[in-house]
Amino acid sequence: MLAARFGLYSDVMMMIFFAGSVGAVVNNYFRLSKMMESQSAAPADDAQERLAIIQMYVSMLIAGILAFVAYGLFLGGLVRGSLFPDFKHTDDEYQGVSSMLLSLGPRTNIDAAKSVLWAFIAGFSERFVPNIIDSLIAKARK
Secondary structure, three states, X not given: OHXXXXXOOOHHHHHHHHHHHHHHHHHHHHHHHHHHHHOOOOOOOHHHHHHHHHHHHHHXXXXXXXXXXXXXXXXXXXXXXXXXXXXXXXXXXXXXXXXXXXXXXXXXXXXXXXXXXXXXXXXXXXXXXXXXXXXXXXXXXX
């Protein structure tokens, strides 16, 4: 959010990435707790532990990226409805990426909250965004 204070990009973008990453953390927690319940008391070897730790960190990065993609789908109007956020300045003339990233944003506080919530969902449910993309591709082929 510090970069947003210097006018580099919107603080909403940071919240989107963060919410997606937090969604992945919550999902990983649930997965690990289910694994612990189902496994016997046999300890994992060092290689398995390292792989699990790497997977947790990578999943947070990928979840943040998927949250950005979900935000882009909403922003581009590819996914619409009362459950999804609405944005201001979408009809403005394009003047560059930085101008776009600074001017586009949720229309209201409720829309900002919806954006953050959907970012969390995109990070938590790793198939959410790919399923939307698959659906859009199927519609485009028709």
